[in-house]
């Protein structure tokens with residue numbers, strides 16, 4: 001380490017209306033793992049796409065090994081041994097692994113035909129050299145996301161890359177797959193002389209894997225640190241540009257009483273296939289019950305049946321000894337269930353209405369407000385909106401601002417403010433912090449735990465395993481429409497949970513690959 005292999009000098013990239021990269025300087029050392037972090041839209045992908053020759057910078061210079069270069073396409077970048085694995089894979093599903101790996105530089109039998117045996121041999125050799133196991137003859141469409149990513153990496157290595165850029169590689173992976181990827185990356189750097197640039201927004205991953213870390217915010221490079229000298233607090237503050245308080249989330253001992261019972265339910269998805277095959281669970285006051293699973297295993301439909309948005313094929317849902325079968329969403333709300341939906345704009349909010357109108361939704365039937373509305377006096381409603389804006393830290397100049405003009409984090413706070421202020425016994429919360437910045441995530445997590453401490457029964461569905469671990473008292477794993485495991489907080493690691501989320505179990509956890517993240 002120590003030799004500068006890449007230097008980006010004063011790189012700017014202007015898109016129509018957006019200065020995505022603003023005068024950026026960045027140096028990458030040979031043989032390091034360099035993390036680039038920043039919130040959504042900070043300009044990370046733009047910067048790396050520029051280094052990969054996909055965009056020409058509006059201004060600025062790129063140096064490789066001290067020589068100025070100009071890349072007109074990725075072909076130029078790969079000539080300088082730079083390769084990139086994009087966030088969305090670019091494999092051909094109907095091709096085999098070997099065919100995908102040699103795609104574009106296929107070995108030929110004569111001028112016309114691809115030499116398939118040679119492609120398989122190339123793949124096997126690559127696989128051996130880099131310690132990345134793949135089956136060359138398997139069709140890509142039958143392969144898991146984690147292995148598809150390996151194929152992308154092998155493909156880039158086959159083109160001769162010494163510098164690998166990975167754009168948010170862990171976003172699509174289970175905890176096991178993430179740890180496997182990290183071992184692969186470490187091996188490429190420590191034993192095979194490669195240099196890796198990895199984009200992520202997960203701070204724990206940065207701290208675990210990288211040698212150095214550069215932080216971007218709103219198109220600017222904020223700074224580069226040795227990872228050893230960084231911690232979550234420092235990085236979070238560089239990312240959001242203000243203090244982020246990581247509170248400890250104090251859990252109080254609260255008496256438990258069973259409130260919600262789900263008994264052997266079955267339900268179909270929109271295509272008419274049975275997506276919930278058999279789910280039973282119970283939810284108690286004063287607990288957060290987390291549902292961990294890979295998206296598409298029935299968790300969205302579970303929430304829909306619980307909130308009256310989807311009908312049951314079989315089984316029963318019982319709240320305080322009363323069956324909810326055949327209840328409308330409104331009756332369910334009256335039965336004391338509030339709902340933070342997974343898609344705040346499709347289901348939770350009306351974009352073209354003001355904050356105060358959105359906060360009122362769902363309370364229209366509340367007598368106190370109806371009476372006032374009839375008198376055409378919005379004073380009380382606005383007062384309530386103002387109070388909630390303050391309590392839920394919604395950053396806005398006034399309650400009259402249209403929802404569509406707020407940031408994702410502030411929109412989410414409006415949904416949470418409204419649903420939490422109904423003071424229902426049960427809260428069903430889906431993906432509460434998706435697309436929300438770190439500062440707002442902290443705030444939302446605190447609000448959820450405060451509700452729990454006040455005795456609410458909370459069902460939490462999240463694709464973010466860190467979130468599930470942080471908030472839950474109990475965790476259920478869901479796989480293909482069934483509950484595959486139940487765990488008390490502290491009794492299970494993320495790595496183990498990952499197994500249950502893919503339909504396997506703890507007995508399959510041999511000597512581990514890589515380290516556990518935590519938890």
Ligand SMILES: Nc1ncnc2c1ncn2[C@@H]1O[C@H](COP(=O)(O)OP(=O)(O)O)[C@@H](O)[C@H]1O
Pocket residue numbers: 015016018019020038039040041042043044045046047
């Ligand atoms: N091809 C493009 N055309 C126009 N705007 C773009 C394009 N790519 C990215 N942007 C904008 O540039 C900004 C930075 O985006 P991006 O580099 O993708 O951020 P990040 O990868 O950090 O999430 C965003 O505001 C985004 O909307």
Ligand SMILES: [Mg+2]
Pocket residue numbers: 044045046
């Ligand atoms: Mg990106």
